[in-house]
Amino acid sequence: TGAVTYDPGFVNTAATSSAITYIDGDKGILRYRGYPIEELAEHSSFLEVSYLLIYGNLPTPAELDAFDQRIRRHTMLHEDLKGFFGGFPRDAHPMPVLSSAVSALSTFYQDSLDPFDDEQVEMATIRLMAKMPVIAAYAYKKSIGQPMLYPDNSMNLVENYLRLSFGLPAEPYELDPVVVKALDLLLILHADHEQNCSTSTVRLVGSANANMFASVSAGINALFGPLHGGANEAVLNMLRQIQDSGEPVEKFVERVKNKEDGVKLMGFGHRVYKNYDPRAKIVKATAHEILEKLGGNDELLEIAMRLEEVALTDEYFISRKLYPNVDFYTGLIYKAMGFPEKMFTVLFAIGRLPGWIAQWREMMKDPETKIGRPRQLYTGEPERMYPSR
């Protein structure tokens, strides 16, 4: 079968070609479909960026409006799917609830499962974009025992998600423009990141011609891991532990350097960015402004800034090219918006959804796509005879 290349973690192996996202890890460049992330963060909206990633170009105003309207028309969940949420324990983490409900979409919407039928792929795209934020909000409502609201289709995707998360049936929900804008920005920053762990998972599952719901559900489970999307939640837990224990930041950093109990500086380091993470730069710049407006926890922000300062001047982190990644400051902003820690990775998932969809669609159209099937180096026993007893 020829020579096998050994590359654990795919550090040097390109598993696909792709025209969606460009990253230069040394220069700290990130572009979606050619547009620098800084430009999109400043001028675009999450809805527009989603369109850009999925369809390849920025939409005209009419195209954007049509995309928006189609998504609004599909926000409602099948009533039987709503019943799903009652089956989970009250203290369930919303990520597995989200992945389970997204997986279940393929039982409710059987007319959008064929990966090679353009209309069905389009229906699956719109349904996922419309319903995943609703599922996410219901997973949250379930965890706090509050009633689930019906979507209000006079609102766009981001506004609807906020109202479904924080609104109550008996009271009108007032959108805070600061929160809407901040959430929109964070979703843009998470929208795609080429072949990261969850996206590679979506592609691997999809390479077996699994439907879009099944593939995205798998991606959500990959994202749940604390080394990937789960890092934003882990960062806040880390900051809070430092706050509660009163441990000096320098001492905590010492423990990280000594790899005591495998403790890591969460929100630091990246497989590709070895200079800085351009997303982190944007988040850091806006974190102060947003936290000031929303009244975030100043002490946790102080600890985060101090940690960054100590780490960035320390030989351990310098020599390993470890810099803050996108997750280092996002948790503080989500917290100030009113989201509990458990929801942070769910927010990442909502943001990453258009990227997963775009990558899945690209793969299905790529004539070079083959079923994903890595090789291995066998290290087990040589042939053994079954003992006669």
Ligand code: CMC
């Ligand atoms: N704290 C302390 N040491 C670290 C850290 C960290 N956060 N990250 C890497 N290192 C060390 C690591 O121990 C190794 O040291 P040594 O050479 O002495 O063995 C060296 O740096 C190289 O690290 P690596 O584990 O080989 O790097 P990787 O590319 O395999 O891992 C990573 C990348 C992001 C998984 C890792 O940096 C990490 O675990 N970071 C913390 C979790 C985190 O913040 N994840 C979010 C990533 S960004 C959002 C996303 O897209 O998921």
